[in-house]
Amino acid sequence: MHGKHKVIVQNNKLHYEFIIKRNITIVQGDSATGKTTLVDMIDVAVRQGESSGIDLICDVPCRVIAGNDWELILSNTKNHIIFIDEENSFINTQEFAEKVNGSDNYFVLITRESLYNLPYSVEEIYGIKSSGKYQNTELIYQQTYQIYPRQESLPIKPRKIITEDSKAGFTFFENICKEAGLSCESSYGKSNIFSVLKKETEDELCVIADGAAFGSEMDKVFKAIRNRKNIKLYLPESFEWIILKSGLIDGNAVKTILAEPEKYIDSTEHISWERFFEKLLVEQTDKTYLKYSKSKLNEAYLHEKNKSAILNSLAEGNLQISPTLPYLK
Amino acid sequence: MLSVYLGKMDEAIYHPPTYFDNRYKDEWITNPLSVSMIKDIDSSDVVGPYLIQSPVLGPISYKELSGGVKTLILLAFDDSGKIFNASACGDNCSKWILRIAEKKDLTINLRHIMDFGSNKFDIRIINTGETVQDMHRFVEIAGDYV
Numbered sequence: 128m129h130g131k132h133k134v135i136v137q138n139n140k141l142h143y144e145f146i147i148k149r150n151i152t153i154v155q156g157d158s159a160t161g162k163t164t165l166v167d168m169i170d171v172a173v174r175q176g177e178s179s180g181i182d183l184i185c186d187v188p189c190r191v192i193a194g195n196d197w198e199l200i201l202s203n204t205k206n207h208i209i210f211i212d213e214e215n216s217f218i219n220t221q222e223f224a225e226k227v228n229g230s231d232n233y234f235v236l237i238t239r240e241s242l243y244n245l246p247y248s249v250e251e252i253y254g255i256k257s258s259g260k261y262q263n264t265e266l267i268y269q270q271t272y273q274i275y276p277r278q279e280s281l282p283i284k285p286r287k288i289i290t291e292d293s294k295a296g297f298t299f300f301e302n303i304c305k306e307a308g309l310s311c312e313s314s315y316g317k318s319n320i321f322s323v324l325k326k327e328t329e330d331e332l333c334v335i336a337d338g339a340a341f342g343s344e345m346d347k348v349f350k351a352i353r354n355r356k357n358i359k360l361y362l363p364e365s366f367e368w369i370i371l372k373s374g375l376i377d378g379n380a381v382k383t384i385l386a387e388p389e390k391y392i393d394s395t396e397h398i399s400w401e402r403f404f405e406k407l408l409v410e411q412t413d414k415t416y417l418k419y420s421k422s423k424l425n426e427a428y429l430h431e432k433n434k435s436a437i438l439n440s441l442a443e444g445n446l447q448i449s450p451t452l453p454y455l456k
Numbered sequence: 457m458l459s460v461y462l463g464k465m466d467e468a469i470y471h472p473p474t475y476f477d478n479r480y481k482d483e484w485i486t487n488p489l490s491v492s493m494i495k496d497i498d499s500s501d502v503v504g505p506y507l508i509q510s511p512v513l514g515p516i517s518y519k520e521l522s523g524g525v526k527t528l529i530l531l532a533f534d535d536s537g538k539i540f541n542a543s544a545c546g547d548n549c550s551k552w553i554l555r556i557a558e559k560k561d562l563t564i565n566l567r568h569i570m571d572f573g574s575n576k577f578d579i580r581i582i583n584t585g586e587t588v589q590d591m592h593r594f595v596e597i598a599g600d601y602v
Binding site for chain 2: 157321322346
């Protein structure tokens with residue numbers, strides 16, 4: 128499945144409305160916000176159709192999966208948005224992660240647990256809130272909101288950078304940090320960032336990680352740093368996304384894709400968006416002097432003009448590695 | 457005092473709301489503590505053991521209470537000795553968990569980092585044996601287990 132899909136679920140008391148645009152969406156938050164009610168309404172609407180009295184409106188079919196025979200049901204469910212409530216402990220298993228990988232379904236998972244087996248985006252972790260009455264009716268309007276909205280307490284001017292990447296992305300940041308007199312280190316993977324931060328006492332620190340797959344780490348990292356004003360998180364989709372966004376690659380194709388990636392990213396081919404962006408960058412730079420490989424940074428990306436374009440792209444996201452460098456805005 | 461086991465705990469009741477639906481006792485609902493918790497978390501009024509008035513859903517039974525409130529009621533009144541997965545509770549339930557644990561020794565399982573607020577508290581982490589007094593230290597330890 129690809130694309131974004133609006134889901135409307137309503138009866139005579141409640142109106143839910145939200146958009147799903149990636150293969151994995153997490154819903155969590157306070158108790159009594161209507162998460163289970165949402166899943167129950169979808170389940171009844173799917174099982175009983177119009178006679179349920181519930182309107183379920185979406186351009187693709189939705190369904191709820193629960194219970195011990197989830198694998199069987201999932202194996203026979205294609206091109207659906209699948210909702211799974213928190214009572215189902217299987218969502219935290221490797222078996223479930225393997226089923227999600229390559230699936231043509233989108234998944235909406237109700238859980239407060241971190242699902243380390245699944246690469247989901249920090250942007251697709253939502254809560255549900257009531258937004259008053261719906262369009263002058265007596266319906267309570269239930270909307271989703273991002274648990275981790277884009278922060279604006281910027282610009283970030285760090286003294287030290289920590290990257291989850293240990294290869295191409297790290298080489299790039301290590302190089303520019305060296306020029307700017309900053310220190311840079313790799314955590315060697317997203318799962319180590321929490322433990323690295325626990326030991327860190329450095330002033331003005333910035334962690335750079337792939338937001339497209341950082342969802343499972345976000346709860347503990349966010350809670351660990353929320354009272355440490357000197358630590359900032361910079362979570363672009365991925366390093367490859369930064370390069371694509373920098374304008375280094377000629378033509379409108381990349382620009383068009385980046386404007387609405389969900390139109391082009393098929394869940395059967397890419398379990399998370401950062402893998403799509405890597406593939407896109409590899410394809411777009413093949414047989415050019417910018418030929419990209421994640422395992423080793425092509426030195427062309429460190430040439431002054433190219434480096435400047437990438438740094439400007441970072442600065443647009445409000446990350447200023449060093450404001451003293453002449454090529455920065 | 458509150459004791460917390462962090463991470464997967466096989467013997468814990470994974471989904472307390474389901475357990476509640478099948479083990480609930482009438483007198484739990486009308487207890488003043490439950491009445492207060494239902495009012496605070498679900499914004500609903502207890503009319504009697506079989507009727508609760510919800511501002512959104514109208515008249516409901518105990519089965520339509522939120523998973524968080526059902527879990528809180530179990531933590532307060534269930535005397536089976538079961539340990540419940542309190543990750544069925546949102547952060548808006550945490551103050552009630554601390555309050556329940558003021559009156560009795562309470563052990564819960566947590567599979568996420570619950571926010572217990574900015575005030576001081578005493579929580580014993582069963583995994584490490586350490587007693588923590590604030591969220592900063594709680595997060596430092598919990599992050600290694602959940």
